[in-house]
Amino acid sequence: MLSRRFVLPALISVMFFTGCAEKGAILLNIAYQPPENKAVASHKVTIGVSPFLDDRGIPAAVLGKRTVSSGLENDLVTQGSVAELVTTGVKDAVRVHGMVAKDVVAWNMTSDKLPADGYDIVIGGEIKSLWLDSVSVPFRTRLKILVQLKIVVGDASEKKVIRIIDVNSKIEQDVFYSKEKLASTLSEALSVALEQIFQDDVLKKKFS
Numbered sequence: 001m002l003s004r005r006f007v008l009p010a011l012i013s014v015m016f017f018t019g020c021a022e023k024g025a026i027l028l029n030i031a032y033q034p035p036e037n038k039a040v041a042s043h044k045v046t047i048g049v050s051p052f053l054d055d056r057g058i059p060a061a062v063l064g065k066r067t068v069s070s071g072l073e074n075d076l077v078t079q080g081s082v083a084e085l086v087t088t089g090v091k092d093a094v095r096v097h098g099m100v101a102k103d104v105v106a107w108n109m110t111s112d113k114l115p116a117d118g119y120d121i122v123i124g125g126e127i128k129s130l131w132l133d134s135v136s137v138p139f140r141t142r143l144k145i146l147v148q149l150k151i152v153v154g155d156a157s158e159k160k161v162i163r164i165i166d167v168n169s170k171i172e173q174d175v176f177y178s179k180e181k182l183a184s185t186l187s188e189a190l191s192v193a194l195e196q197i198f199q200d201d202v203l204k205k206k207f208s
Helices: 004-018 082-096 179-199 201-207
Strands: 046-049 062-067 073-077 100-103 121-137 140-155 160-175
Touching: 046 082, 062 179, 082 100, 082 121, 082 179, 121 179, 140 179, 140 201, 160 179, 160 201, 179 201
Parallel strands: 046 100, 046 121, 062 121
Antiparallel strands: 062 073, 121 140, 140 160
16 A cells, blocks of 8 residues: 555645636636737727627536536636627727727628718627636646637628628647636637737728
């Protein structure tokens, strides 16, 4: 039999590196992360951002799930809803890219219902996936993140939809567990997806 002086430290070490079970849902603070060292000129463009639709088919506040080695699970959640989180992220990204972001009424993403009063461009969309799996394995935590968004962009002057694009991000990595690490990694994945809006050649011309 192994000496208790070896077993106990080993158990403590595993618990430290993989994280202990927690009670109830785990709240994560997710936010858009601007690209580092990005110098952006100011543009005289006003972007109306419509509330995003959550098409994931799961509870509105749930971001993912954490599973520890014992098999116990916790929901990972945001304050409010994931739709509000993504909508806020788009507005923050618009401002970082030097444009004015304003709220617009809910838009059904068709040309005939396009809000056109006081905006140059309107952005809306659907959340197809925004999910984080956190699974404890010996001495670390394995993260799998998938973000998939449908982005619909309308030109207010032309009164029509001008662009529909899918933006995606995927991260798989092993980390030491902490709520802050889960939040920062999911924030990174969301930000990478949102940045693809501003890399689209058609939209770059409209934003300039």
